[in-house]
Amino acid sequence: MIISIASGKGGTGKTTLATNLALSIGKCQLLDCDVEEPNSHIFIKPRLIRSRSVSLPVPKVDxxxxxxxxxxxxxxxxxxxxxxxxxxxxxxxxxxxxxxxxxxxxxxAIWEVEREIGVMEIGQAGDVHFIHGLMRISEAMSPPLIKAVKNEAEKDMVTIIDAPPGTSCPVIEAVKDSDFCVLVTEPTPFGLNDLVLAVEMLRILEIPFAVVLNRSDVGDDKVDEYCEKEDIPILMKIPMDRELAEAYSEGIPFVEAKPEWKEKFADLYNNIIRMV
Amino acid sequence: MKIAVSAQDSNLDAKIDPRFGRAQCFLVVDPDTWDFEIVDNKQNLQAPAGAGIQAAQIVSDSGADAVLTFNCGPKAFRTLEAAGVKVYVGVEGTVKEAVEAFKAGKIKPTDSANVDAHSGI
Known part of the structure; x- marks a missing residue:
């Protein structure tokens, strides 16, 4: 079972959802595929087991x-x-x-040499097996590193993927082959605009999906209206909560700050299982 | 001698296209006779990357000895340099005005790119 967390718009709460989900469902693995700026490790705090360089073959001419x-x-x-x-x-x-x-x-006259594009780190935190990619600074192309992170994943383990924002190649590389994708958005015009793009992307990829609405009590009702019109389920609403924001700013996952949320994330997971 | 000018349209009164790699087209002008050939660059307008390299190859294949444009990035410059094509940057106005400035020796070739990669996107 592979569940990817994507968004369209950046900063809507992908990492919040991915990390808290991973911490609420027992044994699983979390792949942080936002290799340009991975941050799931801040909340998961994995113990590093090993790391390796990821490179791409590039031509050399005689x-x-x-x-x-x-x-x-x-x-x-x-x-x-x-x-x-x-x-x-x-x-x-x-x-x-x-x-x-x-x-x-x-x-x-052409042979291939390896060019390092980034590093992959593998770790463990309690029940959560953790892998992320760190792209080399100044590198422009992340999909090969994302692919390497996914290839490193354990097979037959429940897998949560924290995808990069947007709807371009890196996101497609991160979400493809998922059994289900959760789109995290916020009830603002920007959140809606980018949600629509992400929905179009997932429909082309033929990946089943649903929405989680973060900071659900700010902004307007346009995302709700859009989801109703398009028959897209909203699986969870996370209200704007200063305590959660403070915990986030200190790297504390909110299932730790507010343990009652653990059950809500477990329910979210069960709802997803039922939809696949 | 032939001079390639990045242009927004396909005539001598067209404005210089400030982007080299993603120029609408190139006018390859003979500065003595004012005869010119139009070289299409449409395929590069939407290229995700490498537009400057492709445009430099197109210009080189056209037989031009020099390029007049406004902005030229590092990959385009490297390719033009390898092709032995002189690059003049910061050139403004119409194609005709640019070629006249060139003929009068009012502009000087550059020895490096004048903008960063992907400036034309």
């Missing part, structure tokens, strides 16, 4: 063998190679690591 035929740059969908006069330029940061250039080079 100038002595190269005939400047241009096949490599022609096949590259990301302009990571340019053949111009008697020069082959490699733009490593654009390379997605597909390997097509080295396979198609007619004179075997």
């Amino acid at each position: 100038d002595k063998k190269c005939t400047y035929c241009g096949k490599c740059s022609e096949v590259c969908q990301f302009s990571a190679l340019a053949v111009i006069r008697k020069n082959v330029l490699v733009f490593q940061e654009l390379c997605h690591g597909c390997g097509a250039c080295s396979i198609l080079c007619p004179v075997d």
Whole structure:
């Protein structure tokens, strides 16, 4: 069972939901796939078991063998190679690591070298098995690191995925193959706008989903109205609560600050199970 | 000699397109005869990344010896440099005015990019 937590808009409470859910359902694993700015570990406080570097294969060109035929740059969908006069330029940061250039080079002038894009850390906190990715600063492309984090996950364990915000490639990489996705939003025009985008994304991906409304007692009723019109269940409403906000600011998960919430998150999980 | 100018439209009175990689098109002008060829750049307007590199290849393939534009990023500059194409940045006005400034020697080639990567997005 894989449940991903996504949002569209950033700062709506993905990590809050992902961490508190993970802490309320017994043995499970939490994957923080927001590798550009992972923060679930602040609340889960895992004991680090091991870490490893994650790299991407990028092309290296042997100038002595190269005939400047241009096949490599022609096949590259990301302009990571340019053949111009008697020069082959490699733009490593654009390379997605597909390997097509080295396979198609007619004179075997291209081989692949590893380029580190980030680090993965694996840990444990009580019942929660924890994995997250940390992207190298200045790196622009997170999906390969997200994929590596997901590949590292234990099979056949209940899995909660904390996804990055937005609706672009990193989010799609994080949520794909999920059995269910929870979209966290807030009752504001921004929250609604980005929720609609995220709903469109999940419908294309054919992942069943529902909404959790955070800070549910501020803003307006537009998200409620939209969900009703679109027949999207709202599984939980979390009110604006100063105590919860204070606990968050100190890195305290709110099932610890307010233990009565543990049951609500367990119910949320059971509701999701019933919907899958 | 041929001069490529990033342009917002396909005539000599068109305004310079300030973005090199994501320019609407390039006018490749012979400064002596004012004959020009229009080189389309539409495919790069929506490119998620690498627009500057592709545009530089297009310009190089057009046989241009120099590029007049407003902004040129690091990857485009590296590619143009490898192609032996001189780059003039900060050029404003119409295509005609730009080529005239070039002919009169009023503008100087740059030896580096003048904006960061992804400035044209």
